[in-house]
Amino acid sequence: MTDLLSVSDLTIDISTRRGELRAIDGVSFGIGRGEVLGVVGESGAGKSMLGNAVIGLLPARARIAGGQVWLDGDRIDALPRADLQHLRGARIGMIFQDPQTSLNPLYRIGDQITQTIRTHRPMSQTEALDEARRLLTEVGISASSERLAAYPHQFSGGMRQRVVIALALAGNPELVIADEPTTALDVSVQAQIIKLLKRLCQERGVAVMLITHDMGVIAETADRVCVLYAGRVAEIGAVDDVLARPRHPYTQGLMAANPTLTGPLDDGLRQIPGSMPTIAARPKGCAFHPRCSEALALCRDRRPPLITAQKVECSCFLYHQDSQALKAT
Amino acid sequence: MNVSATGLNPIVPIEASLVQAKDLERDFAVHVPFLRRLMPGFEQPVIRAVRGVTLAIPKGRTYALVGESGSGKSTLARMIVGLTPPSKGEVFIGGHNIWDPVSADEQRKLRRRIQMIFQDPLASLNPLWRVSAIVSEPMRVFGLMPDGGARAARVAELLELVGLSTTDGRKFPHEFSGGQRQRIAIARALASDPEFIVCDEPTSALDVSVQAQVLNLLKRLQKDLSLTYLFISHDLAVVRHMADRIGVLYLGELVEERDSVAFFETPEHPYSQMLLSAVPNATANSPSKGEPVGEIPDAASPPPGCAFHPRCPVAREICSRLHPKASQVPTGHASCHLL
Amino acid sequence: MSEASADFWKRVADSDLLYSFRRSPGAIIAAVVTLGLGLAALLAPWIAPHDPFDPAGLSILDNFLPPAWEEGGDARFLLGTDDQGRDLLSAMLYGLRISLAVGFASVILAMIVGVWLGLIAGYVGGFADVIIMRVADVQMTFPAILIALLLAGIFRGTAGPGSSDSATMMLLIISISLSFWVQYARTVRGSVLVQASKEYVEAARLIGVSSIGIMVRHILPNVLAPVLVIATINLALAIIIEATLSFLGVGVPSGRPSLGTLIRIGNDYLFSGEWWITLFPGVLLGVLALSVNLFGDWLRDALNPKLA
DSSP states (O other): OOOOOEEEEEEEEEETEEEEEEEEEEEEEEOTOOOOOOOOOOTSSOOOHHHHHHTOOOOOEEEEEEEEEETTTTTTOOOOHHHHHHHHIIIIIESSOOOHSSSSSOOOOHHHHHHHHHHHHHHOHHHHHHHHHHHHHHHOOOOHHHHOOOOGGHHHHHHHHHHHHHHHHTTTSSSSEEHHHHHOOSSSHHHHHHHHHHHHHHHHHEEEEEEOOOOOOOOEEEEEEEEEEETEEEEEEEEHHHHOOOHHHHHHHHHHOOOOOSSSSSTTOOOOOSSSOOOOGSSSSSSTTGOOTTTTTGGTSSOOEEEETEEEEEEOGGGSTTHHHHHHH | OOOOSSOOOOOOOOGSSSSEEEEEEEEEEEEOOOOTTSTOOOOOOOOEEEEEEEEEETTTOOEEEEETSSSSSHHHHHHTTTTSOSEEEEEEETEEEEEEEESSSHHHHHHHHHEESOOOOEEESOOSOOOHHHHHHHHHHHHHHOSSHHHHHHHHHHHHTTTTGGGGGGGGGSSSHHHHHHHHHHHHHHTTOOOOOEEEEETTHHHHHHHHHHHHHHHHHHHHHHOEEEESSOOOHHHHHHHEEEEEEETEEEEEEHHHHHHHOOSSHHHHHHHHSSSSSSSSSSSSSSOOSSOOOOTTTTOOTTTTTOOOOOOOGGGGTOOEEEETTTTTTETTOOO | OOOHHHHHHHHHHHEEEEHHHTOOHHHHHHHHHHHHHHHHHHTTHHHHHOOOOOGGGGOOGGEEEEOOTTOOOOOTTTTOOOOTTTTTTHHHHHHHHHHHHHHHHHHHHHHHHHHHHHHHHHHHHHHHHHHHHHHHHHHHHTTHHHHHHHHHHHHHHHHHHOOOOOHHHHHHHHHHHHHHHHHHHHHHHHHHHHHTHHHHHHHHHHHTOOOEEEIIIIIHTTTTHHHHHHHHHHHHHHHHHHHHHHHTTTTSSOOOOOSSHHHHHHHHGGGGOOOOHHHHHHHHHHHHHHHHHHHHHHHHHHHOTTTT
């Protein structure tokens, strides 16, 4: 299967007064049609920057220093501005964290959707209006004229996020990038939005890049998961494989630190010491080694390559074929 | 007189508890444009943020308030800690009413016994103050350690207690990570030797791996210093790891109050059941049990009868008419017509 | 103590502000010019070739001498002399002194009044807020010049022409600062509303720190950055307003000419060919106002986190 979105060896640098800092360091992944890839990481891992790089929305001081991004056979990492604008909306839909700021408070819901439709697809106003009704129904909002004429503030938080999803789908995109789409929502609303995203992905066959810090959201939504740590891929594989038996010590720690509704309570939560290094202070070798309880001597100096360890790709020397020999050194 | 506002005997006799809140209510006036206020027949609309909440926390225990945004949990906490005056009701710490102190001296003594840890660790520390000044402020205000040397020693001791280095006192808040900032906030909260600490979503701004550190720290401190916690959170999984007793708030009302173990085994109120089923489970790709629907309504115009009935999967005709009374359930009470 | 100050200087050297300063040539030039003019004003009694206020040193015969390089110029008077035979360069240095002094004094006065009223309006709120901000609104509807003219008129009408120089100066400073305090009050009030809702203020309230204590120890230091920016930009404005008022004859007493007074004096003779009396003070005023303003612009950008 060829992937719809394919990112290979992507490297992003940020220029600061302390020089060039590497935010994303050789990240590769692919997403197939109808697949949800969860990109999970804690703050500082670079997950949002990864999403922004794919849609060409990097901040002014950041630049792609290496690697390629391909969308369905087209290279999109070095497009001119005008092509990028067509790309966003028409081929890639975006859902952001805060539905409050993703919608223009001064325009009616219906107008915002029809406008977006007509920007990207050749439709008359009446056709676009019909399409807008269809989209709203699709995301679970009864598409009465009253709803179309409403302003964003007349909607609740969950409803607004549904409208944002409808907007993301308005251009009939092949890929949807959802950056923390449920973080600003209450638990009971979050569950509904997760279900909606999953259904849309299956029905429309769009590829979804779901960026989140929440392992629970990944478990409920994603098919595959990519765990980022300090701008690098720690582990990538099918959700069932990764969550049931995490390979990388960081993923293991993350899973153990996550409080759950089941399981024993006696000895507290397992914790990972320390915190994610800032971009300016990333350690040499494996970026996780100062916090890793199983670190080997060579983890301090050498960067572990991504290797396949029982179906899952993982960048850790513990899974290296010579790991026994490496331990001895 | 161990009778709560619900007319039921709580499991823990209220008078034996360190912290007691009796029939707390808080209304907020909705802002209305000036001209509309002059219209004939104008009635000032009121949001009833908290309505008739009674709860008690025994010494050394953790009571968790659970609810979604708009449930009134922060308002309730602010009334209990002494930041927002209640419209009605009383709050007692060790038998003293904090909203009606006998003297200014008693008020100071009461304040010393209550502390709070806030949600945003960066916003809760003055950015221009050194950590040592931040941590020692309560001692200075309460006149606990007039001697500068003794105060510095106590600051170093507190920083070590929360897992920071003693030299961190000379740094500024922006030099720390989120988790370390929350440790500083905890050190400040401990500076006046309080018995009771309100933790308002103390880890919701933190990453998972750091959240575990802070939660474990709070538990260890509770054991070592026999602290009493009121723990506010929207995250049921976190609450399960922290709480002895749980109160579920919906539109300002305590709809269910139970011991933690019993609550997570058999939640009685349909809203509690919905909340539990909505928690995404990271351990396995298990499909959710229930189907959460709808959202918490606007507190300015709550639905009649049981406030939860429009979202309730098992609502009956009576639920839209009559406000349910609390019924006794194992280890606590829940307010639902079906119980 | 020395360790603490070494620590302080290390922090300054490492700060983003200094980094940004070193990388903006405009700001460096503006700062150097401002500093140079400030020093020249401060040292005027020592560096000025003549004392323009010493009647004994003046000779009416020296009046209207052109700059030294012009025909008929005198090497003793580099930039020429005015109608009373005063050395223009010396008069300008002393005038600069007065202009800067009036500017600084009125900005500091406006800052003190405005910051306090803003703090009270923002933190106390309620009735105090309504009163202070309505007064500010009314104040904003009058141009600064109008207020100053009005005040000067009232003062002269009540005190009579024989009022002392220092009283006139005080009046000038008060009337200029009166048009500035509103900006400080509004900015501070807005910042206070933001800061007061932050949790560190709640934490202080929780342990019973008094309102005054919270305002002074917690909130005030955190709202000073925008105040500093306004003060710098206002300094340029205050200097211009003072010059305008002096030009109109309601400014500093004519016995102690400021730059504006010199321009007015020169204006009377502009068409009779004595251009230098107006031109040199005018250029100096322009350079001063421009450099202070440029420095203020840079400070505003450097302290604005949104642009960083």
